[in-house]
Amino acid sequence: MSKGIRFYQEPRLDKPDLVAAWPGIGSIGIIALNMLREVLEAEPFAEIEPWRFSYPHSLSIKNGELESLKFPESKFYFKRTGTKDLLLFIGGEQPSEVMKGYEMTNLVLDVALNLGCQRVYTAAAAVAPIHHTLRPRVWAVPNRQELVAEARRYRNTILMGDMEGRGGQGAITGLNGLLLGVAKSRGLPGICLLGEIPIYIAQFPMPYPKASKSILEVLTANLGLTVDLSSLDEQAQEVERNIERFYHLIPEEVRQRIDQLKHVGYTKEEKPGVITEEDKKRILQEVEEFFKKGGKQD
Amino acid sequence: MSEWHSFKIYSTPRLQNPCLIVGWSQDVGGLGPKAIDFLIRKLRPQEFAQLNPAGFFSLAGVPVEGDVLQFPQSKFYSCEEKNLLLFQSSGPGQSHYEFLMLLLDVVEQICKVKEFYTLGGIISLMSHTSPRRVSSVVNQPQLKKPLAEYGVNTNLEYETPIGARPTLSSFLLWVAQKRNIAGANLWTEVPFYLAALEDPRACKQVLSVLDQRLDLGIDFAELDQEIEQQNRQIAALKEQEGDVHRYLTMLERGIMLSEKESETLASKVAEFLQKRG
Numbered sequence: 151m152s153k154g155i156r157f158y159q160e161p162r163l164d165k166p167d168l169v170a171a172w173p174g175i176g177s178i179g180i181i182a183l184n185m186l187r188e189v190l191e192a193e194p195f196a197e198i199e200p201w202r203f204s205y206p207h208s209l210s211i212k213n214g215e216l217e218s219l220k221f222p223e224s225k226f227y228f229k230r231t232g233t234k235d236l237l238l239f240i241g242g243e244q245p246s247e248v249m250k251g252y253e254m255t256n257l258v259l260d261v262a263l264n265l266g267c268q269r270v271y272t273a274a275a276a277v278a279p280i281h282h283t284l285r286p287r288v289w290a291v292p293n294r295q296e297l298v299a300e301a302r303r304y305r306n307t308i309l310m311g312d313m314e315g316r317g318g319q320g321a322i323t324g325l326n327g328l329l330l331g332v333a334k335s336r337g338l339p340g341i342c343l344l345g346e347i348p349i350y351i352a353q354f355p356m357p358y359p360k361a362s363k364s365i366l367e368v369l370t371a372n373l374g375l376t377v378d379l380s381s382l383d384e385q386a387q388e389v390e391r392n393i394e395r396f397y398h399l400i401p402e403e404v405r406q407r408i409d410q411l412k413h414v415g416y417t418k419e420e421k422p423g424v425i426t427e428e429d430k431k432r433i434l435q436e437v438e439e440f441f442k443k444g445g446k447q448d
Numbered sequence: 449m450s451e452w453h454s455f456k457i458y459s460t461p462r463l464q465n466p467c468l469i470v471g472w473s474q475d476v477g478g479l480g481p482k483a484i485d486f487l488i489r490k491l492r493p494q495e496f497a498q499l500n501p502a503g504f505f506s507l508a509g510v511p512v513e514g515d516v517l518q519f520p521q522s523k524f525y526s527c528e529e530k531n532l533l534l535f536q537s538s539g540p541g542q543s544h545y546e547f548l549m550l551l552l553d554v555v556e557q558i559c560k561v562k563e564f565y566t567l568g569g570i571i572s573l574m575s576h577t578s579p580r581r582v583s584s585v586v587n588q589p590q591l592k593k594p595l596a597e598y599g600v601n602t603n604l605e606y607e608t609p610i611g612a613r614p615t616l617s618s619f620l621l622w623v624a625q626k627r628n629i630a631g632a633n634l635w636t637e638v639p640f641y642l643a644a645l646e647d648p649r650a651c652k653q654v655l656s657v658l659d660q661r662l663d664l665g666i667d668f669a670e671l672d673q674e675i676e677q678q679n680r681q682i683a684a685l686k687e688q689e690g691d692v693h694r695y696l697t698m699l700e701r702g703i704m705l706s707e708k709e710s711e712t713l714a715s716k717v718a719e720f721l722q723k724r725g
Contacts, residue, residue, distance in 0.1 A: 201545045206622070209614035211606040216587045219614060220620040247542050 176358030270340030461526030476569030
């Protein structure tokens with residue numbers, strides 16, 4: 151087994167799928183994974199030795215002696231669900247160096263492949279021109295052409311090719327995307343599920359559990375699991391109350407522009423609603439420009 | 449460790465389980481670099497190795513400070529007469545663990561180091577006329593007793609506050625502990641208004657501890673002169689500036705300054721001392 155992994159136990163699993171996430175925008179992937187771990191009561195079985203990937207985040211000195219130095223934890227969990235065996239990987243921090251990120255994703259896949267993993271899912275955020283009162287959709291990005299048809303069948307899900315002006319292209323930054331790329335090169339199929347977060351929320355250090363729920367709805371349906379996600383609703387409501395408080399501090403003129411996102415779609419199939427295509431482009435551009443300037447008016 | 453992570457060695461020092469003193473270039477009160485520079489001047493050690501900067505420092509550009517181009521350096525020195533090693537370096541910007549492992553590879557595998565001491569300043573709300581206290585953090589308990597004999601506070605309690613992160617010296621102490629190499633971080637108090645300048649008194653205080661512990665036979669006359677000069681200069685400023693006089697008097701009486709008062713004192717002392725070189 152790979153150097154750099156510490157095992158507590160080695161579970162015997164039947165062709166498990168791996169679901170992985172690292173911290174990112176809105177903590178969307180991490181919230182989804184932690185929720186899944188909790189409701190499934192998944193068991194920890196290994197961790198990545200963190201010191202090569204992360205700087206320590208805390209120190210404890212007792213009576214003049216170094217007692218402990220703590221690092222962000224990156225742990226593996228497993229669960230035999232009855233329908234599907236599962237591996238979960240919850241990363242504590244994305245390494246700041248690209249090569250270390252590459253190395254870490256390979257370590258995760260070493261563990262998964264050694265346990266017979268058949269497929270990988272990652273969970274992350276998709277920054278989108280949507281309004282926070284709308285139900286976030288999920289962007290699905292498979293790492294193989296043959297998974298595109300499957301991803302199209304997922305509920306409340308869109309593909310890059312469905313988006314206006316993208317031509318099926320885009321990029322996923324960070325390890326949630328890199329893991330799937332490395333999985334592809336190692337012959338492992340996978341899909342990245344990205345929950346939508348409004349562009350005006352994404353730049354704040356605020357969790358967005360509503361998008362985590364959208365991801366979990368797709369993921370659990372795909373894995374044949376029935377799980378209670380009601381505690382995510384409570385978290386989402388609390389966050390939404392905070393957003394509303396902040397929303398009313400935004401200048402009226404800007405708020406009106408953002409409000410139009412309730413009626414504006416950015417995918418090809420969506421109807422233009424009450425405004426023209428030209429209006430739609432202008433609104434998206436104005437909102438984007440406003441927030442690029444750090445939310446300051448001219 | 450990648451192919452970039454490497455060191456150059458020019459000669460193998462003939463030492464018997466030496467001790468190592470580590471100083472980082474960026475330090476409160478200029479303590480680490482000042483103390484190591486002082487030891488280099490006094491003990492005239494030989495530079496024998498260096499860590500290559502690639503992989504540890506961003507080499508996308510080189511900074512210029514005070515009109516002079518800077519480049520990260522991580523150098524090892526040996527003093528056979530005192531059975532001593534010195535390491536002076538900038539703190540790496542990335543691959544911290546590999547950097548510390550490489551440092552320990554050189555001193556453990558090539559020099560068979562016995563124990564090490566890191567130097568560092570800690571900001572204190574004290575007056576410059578008060579004695580500086582040195583506190584230690586050890587990675588093996590047997591180091592506490594000898595350090596306590598030289599007046600070091602060996603009972604420190606500390607938890608990283610929210611928003612802060614451990615120092616590189618703490619990380620080194622932990623990495624060394626995993627490799628069973630005994631070491632201590634020596635933290636010396638520096639008055640807050642000297643933190644961005646130099647504090648020769650703090651420097652002398654920690655070097656006095658090491659002088660006794662490692663039997664270095666250091667002549668401190670040069671540092672004594674610096675301390676005297678700095679005290680004289682601050683006394684002159686105190687006479688000239690009513691604010692400075694009041695704030696320093698308050699500190700000497702153990703009265704806390706407000707944030708604004710502290711800022712005023714620090715900026716006036718810095719401006720005055722920098723003008724006088």
